[in-house]
Amino acid sequence: MSTQGARRTTVAMDTFVTIEIAGQAEAPVVDAAIERAFAWFRDVESCCSRFNPASELRGLTGHIGEDVPISAMLLEALQFALALAEDTAGAFDPTVGRRMEALGFNREYRTGVTVDTLGDVCDPPSYRDVHVDPCRQTVRLDRSVVLDLGAVAKGLAIDLAARELAPFEHYAVDAGGDLYVAGRNPKGDPWSVGIRHPRVDGGLVDTLHVSNRAVCTSGDYERRRPGRAQHHILDPRSNVVSEGAASVTVIGPNAMLADGLATAAFVLGPRDGIELLERHGVSGLIISTGLERYETRGGLA
Numbered sequence: 001m002s003t004q005g006a007r008r009t010t011v012a013m014d015t016f017v018t019i020e021i022a023g024q025a026e027a028p029v030v031d032a033a034i035e036r037a038f039a040w041f042r043d044v045e046s047c048c049s050r051f052n053p054a055s056e057l058r059g060l061t062g063h064i065g066e067d068v069p070i071s072a073m074l075l076e077a078l079q080f081a082l083a084l085a086e087d088t089a090g091a092f093d094p095t096v097g098r099r100m101e102a103l104g105f106n107r108e109y110r111t112g113v114t115v116d117t118l119g120d121v122c123d124p125p126s127y128r129d130v131h132v133d134p135c136r137q138t139v140r141l142d143r144s145v146v147l148d149l150g151a152v153a154k155g156l157a158i159d160l161a162a163r164e165l166a167p168f169e170h171y172a173v174d175a176g177g178d179l180y181v182a183g184r185n186p187k188g189d190p191w192s193v194g195i196r197h198p199r200v201d202g203g204l205v206d207t208l209h210v211s212n213r214a215v216c217t218s219g220d221y222e223r224r225r226p227g228r229a230q231h232h233i234l235d236p237r238s239n240v241v242s243e244g245a246a247s248v249t250v251i252g253p254n255a256m257l258a259d260g261l262a263t264a265a266f267v268l269g270p271r272d273g274i275e276l277l278e279r280h281g282v283s284g285l286i287i288s289t290g291l292e293r294y295e296t297r298g299g300l301a
């Protein structure tokens with residue numbers, strides 16, 4: 001039996017994940033593909049979560065000075081995170097896990113269990129203390145490190161889910177507002193993506209019409225610590241939360257790139273952030289804390 005499109009939602013990686021397939025296809029085939037796409041979110045989370053003591057990422061914490069074999073999935077995420085750290089001179093840094101815990105971002109969203117790792121946050125490690133060998137598929141830590149891949153893992157999961165759905169041509173993968181859209185929506189038009197206003201609840205600063213692109217946003221309104229004004233995006237260079245922007249939206253060829261660049265540009269602030277986005281050939285919109293707009297050349301078309 002065929003179906004005219006399908007839409008499913010689940011909870012994964014601390015957010016709602018919605019997959020929509022437009023166009024006609026066999027219902028059992030669609031349902032099976034959507035379940036496989038959802039499974040990628042669970043697989044990435046079980047691999048890359050800093051909150052789960054059983055995750056592959058968390059398991060690296062106690063191994064110092066050892067060449068530890070890692071999965072292809074973790075290798076891909078770590079390689080990208082370290083390359084972005086190098087490219088931004090540490091404005092993006094995946095070794096901020098212990099510092100995030102010290103700021104209070106240490107609660108596992110499903111269980112509510114608090115994760116606290118003993119260690120000195122006054123002399124923190126950096127991305128230079130992490131060495132990946134892609135040929136041997138290993139990683140070595142020079143110091144005790146709690147890695148945080150939150151800025152790239154969700155993008156990776158979106159990309160893997162999108163790859164699973166590619167045979168359908170017209171589809172959307174939305175993970176808490178970070179998404180990849182392909183082809184056309186059910187009306188036959190490019191997909192419409194609203195960019196949230198960082199200061200007006202329910203308001204939009206722009207609406208995009210895109211196909212075959214990822215759209216990812218980092219904002220200072222996300223994941224605030226309960227009872228505190230602090231948001232969750234840390235400037236690793238100063239060890240305080242970044243105040244350079246209110247939100248950054250990046251439109252790129254894949255979600256891991258767009259997700260990571262959005263976080264890095266947020267930390268860098270509007271002017272340096274725009275330069276970063278232009279250097280990587282992606283489009284973007286940065287809203288400053290004073291609500292000024294900064295766009296890459298050519299705007300968001």
